[in-house]
Amino acid sequence: EVQILESGGGLVPPGGSLRLSCEFSGFSFSSFIMSWVRRTPRKGLEWVSSIGGSGDNSAYADSVKGRFTVSRDNSKNTVHLDMKSLRGEDSATYYCLKATGFAFDFWGQGILVTVSS
Amino acid sequence: DIQMTQSPLSLSASLGDTVTLTCRASDSISIFLNWYQQKPGKAPQLLISSASTLHTGVPPRFSGSGSGTDFTLTITSLQHEDSATYFCQQGFSALSWTFGPGTRVEIK
Numbered sequence: 001e002v003q004i005l006e007s008g009g010g011l012v013p014p015g016g017s018l019r020l021s022c023e024f025s026g027f028s029f030s031s032f033i034m035s036w037v038r039r040t041p042r043k044g045l046e047w048v049s050s051i052g053g054s055g056d057n058s059a060y061a062d063s064v065k066g067r068f069t070v071s072r073d074n075s076k077n078t079v080h081l082d083m084k085s086l087r088g089e090d091s092a093t094y095y096c097l098k099a100t101g102f103a104f105d106f107w108g109q110g111i112l113v114t115v116s117s
Numbered sequence: 118d119i120q121m122t123q124s125p126l127s128l129s130a131s132l133g134d135t136v137t138l139t140c141r142a143s144d145s146i147s148i149f150l151n152w153y154q155q156k157p158g159k160a161p162q163l164l165i166s167s168a169s170t171l172h173t174g175v176p177p178r179f180s181g182s183g184s185g186t187d188f189t190l191t192i193t194s195l196q197h198e199d200s201a202t203y204f205c206q207q208g209f210s211a212l213s214w215t216f217g218p219g220t221r222v223e224i225k
Contacts, residue, residue: 037216045161045204045216059212095160102208103151105172107160 002026002106004096008081009111017084020111022096029077030054033099036070036081038092039110046092049081050099064090086115119144119207121217129223130195138190138220140205145185149209152181152190155219156201164203165190192222200224 008020020036035050049070051058058070069082079096091114098106120143130136140150148168155161163172165181168188178193192199205217 044218045206047214047216050212061213101166102149102211102214103163103166103172104153104161104206105163105166107162109160 002098004106004108006096006108006111009094009113011114011116012086013117014087014115016086016115017082018086018113020081020083020094020096020113021078022080022108023076023078024098025077027098030074034070034072034079035097035099035104036079036094037097037104037107038090038094038113040089040092048094051079083113086113088115091115118213119146119210119215121205121207121215123203123205123217123220125220126218127221127223129225131225132195132197134195135191135193136195136222138192138203138222140183140188140190140217142186142188142207142209146207146209148184149207150181150183150188151206151208152179153204153206154199154201155204161204195222195224197224 003025005023012018030053036048039045049060051070055072067085072079093110095110096108097104122141124139150168152165153161154164164175169181180191202219202221204219
């Protein structure tokens, strides 16, 4: 059974930084692409970032490129999303996901990020 | 980016009804289309991938069809637990995946 332990999130002022983390279990972690998707009332679901199984390849949505960094530690079955220069529009529920092909087949419960002074 | 639209944005139906949700892509995406179900306060769950392949454990009353730009999700014999928001997602544009706005299904 796939399980996720999420951490991070919270309230941060504009321009601040935050790290989100997800620890996975129940599957061969290093074999899968891991992704982040966020949901906001205004824009709905938005793909944010993905990282390949080895950690060598990553990709970002234009809206976060240069501000967010995705990484993974396969020895700890953990994926991180480091967010800096946060803006109000980054306020969202962030989901860490396991991807199989082009489908997101397991989602975390979601981590709330609020960017506000 | 490929834009995804869904219709209707909400619907209300009775137990046992059959409902059809529509998803449309702004450009052809072949069958690179997935459907997800999200209940309030819960994580989204994959229902259908590749337009019509039922994900493990999903009841057979859910079915998907379509290719190119037009897709449908059909729920037959609607149950209480099907009350949720349903999202489509295109996987055609690698690393530029986009989602539809969702259809909220309410049971009368």
